[in-house]
Amino acid sequence: MGQKVHPGGLRVGVIHDWKSNWYTTNKDFKDALLEDIKIREHINRKLGHAGLSDILIRKDKQRITIDIYTARPGIVIGKSGVEVDALRKDVHGMTHKNVHININEIKRPELDAKLVAQSIAEQLENRVSFRRAMKRSLASAMRSGAHGVRIKCGGRLGGGEMSRVEAYSEGRVPLHTIRADIDYGFAEAKTTFGRIGVKVWINKGEIMPEGYEGASMKDSRLGEQDQARRRGGASEGLSASRESGRGRQADREGLGPVRRRRGGGGGGPGGPGRGRGRGRGAGGGPPRGGDRVDQPRAEESTPRAETSEQPVIEPQVEQVEQVDTPVTEAPETPTPAATPEEKTD
Numbered sequence: 001m002g003q004k005v006h007p008g009g010l011r012v013g014v015i016h017d018w019k020s021n022w023y024t025t026n027k028d029f030k031d032a033l034l035e036d037i038k039i040r041e042h043i044n045r046k047l048g049h050a051g052l053s054d055i056l057i058r059k060d061k062q063r064i065t066i067d068i069y070t071a072r073p074g075i076v077i078g079k080s081g082v083e084v085d086a087l088r089k090d091v092h093g094m095t096h097k098n099v100h101i102n103i104n105e106i107k108r109p110e111l112d113a114k115l116v117a118q119s120i121a122e123q124l125e126n127r128v129s130f131r132r133a134m135k136r137s138l139a140s141a142m143r144s145g146a147h148g149v150r151i152k153c154g155g156r157l158g159g160g161e162m163s164r165v166e167a168y169s170e171g172r173v174p175l176h177t178i179r180a181d182i183d184y185g186f187a188e189a190k191t192t193f194g195r196i197g198v199k200v201w202i203n204k205g206e207i208m209p210e211g212y213e214g215a216s217m218k219d220s221r222l223g224e225q226d227q228a229r230r231r232g233g234a235s236e237g238l239s240a241s242r243e244s245g246r247g248r249q250a251d252r253e254g255l256g257p258v259r260r261r262r263g264g265g266g267g268g269p270g271g272p273g274r275g276r277g278r279g280r281g282a283g284g285g286p287p288r289g290g291d292r293v294d295q296p297r298a299e300e301s302t303p304r305a306e307t308s309e310q311p312v313i314e315p316q317v318e319q320v321e322q323v324d325t326p327v328t329e330a331p332e333t334p335t336p337a338a339t340p341e342e343k344t345d
Contacts, residue, residue: 007184007201014178015207022059032059038094045066046087050075054112061074063098064091071109110144113185113200120198122152124189130157130196133248134168141202148172148203155189155196163194173203181207198344 025030042054043066051071058065072078077084082100109115116137117297123133134151141149148171156163174180182202189196282330 007182011178011182015181019054020057020059022057035095039066039091042090042094043087046090047076047083051106051109051115051118052076053109053112055111059097063100064095065100065102066091067102067104069104069106071106071112071115073103073105076103108144109148111141111183111202111204113183113202114186116141116151116188116202117185117187117198117200118202120153121187121189121196124153124196124198125191134166137200138168138170142170146202148174148201149207150201152199153196154199156191156194157196159193171203173201175201179206179208181205215234249261267340 012018020036021031031286036057039057043055043339044052047068047070052068053071054067054069056067056069058067068076075083084103088099088101091101106112106115120130120133120137124130130153134153138149138151148169150167150169150173152165152167154165157166173182175182183202183204185200185202187198189198
């Protein structure tokens with residue numbers, strides 16, 4: 001079976017704090033724990049429609065302080081604080097201690113995993129397409145500044161006979177990076193064809209320790225390095241040495257910079273050329289990747305400017321002076337007379 005760990009519990013004591021803060025002896029531990037469970041169940045049951053995200057409890061000998069984080073503080077407080085007073089009386093009747101309640105508003109509910117899961121569950125109960133609900137919440141969280149989001153729904157999706165799991169993700173959600181602030185939320189949609197579970201993971205960035213004076217957040221996050229590299233910008237930090245060595249033509253063995261051959265259409269000894277560099281044909285030529293020169297040749301050791309136009313060399317023609325010499329007339333030679341036989345013929 002899968003060994004899954006709660007992202008919040010894994011980070012308790014490192015970047016997150018406990019949601020209940022109190023101390024007691026072993027004898028009273030079970031009563032204090034049961035009291036916490038009853039308080040949380042009562043608040044969730046009474047204010048479940050108010051968009052509750054988190055409930056923090058601090059207890060001492062005679063006092064209980066409850067911090068409620070909600071996206072709709074007006075519903076929790078009520079008109080003139082009526083709802084808060086009623087909740088305070090209920091908790092006092094359960095614990096017999098002085099109760100103090102603080103209401104905190106969540107400014108950006110799109111980045112709260114619990115509220116996102118509740119929103120998707122409500123849409124599924126209202127017969128909204130699960131794909132549309134998941135993609136809409138995913139896009140909204142990424143627009144609000146999340147570094148990564150992952151949403152998973154499981155059950156009889158769309159009313160199908162066989163249950164299945166559908167998941168959508170975007171960005172980075174590093175579950176094994178302890179300093180990554182990953183918020184996890186779970187909710188259930190009670191539909192007519194069964195329950196559908198919704199899980200949401202939201203990466204809100206990294207929380208560095210106090211007094212950390214190393215690289216900046218941009219240098220320490222590999223995801224931003226990848227984005228800068230895709231945009232063509234300069235990369236720094238962990239991958240700077242890797243990136244600087246890729247595009248640089250280094251001076252190898254003191255023979256000068258390595259230059260790439262510029263294209264020529266002429267064929268080599270093996271036949272007509274097919275691309276840049278020398279031709280490749282049946283008679284033998286450089287391989288297909290031969291246009292990249294790894295080792296410079298002797299004549300290329302000195303760098304020279306590459307020009308697209310070749311200088312035209314004019315042939316030098318020696319001019320010979322002509323001397324006018326008189327032409328002597330050839331002597332006339334008498335032609336022999338024809339014989340009578342030749343005349344008859």
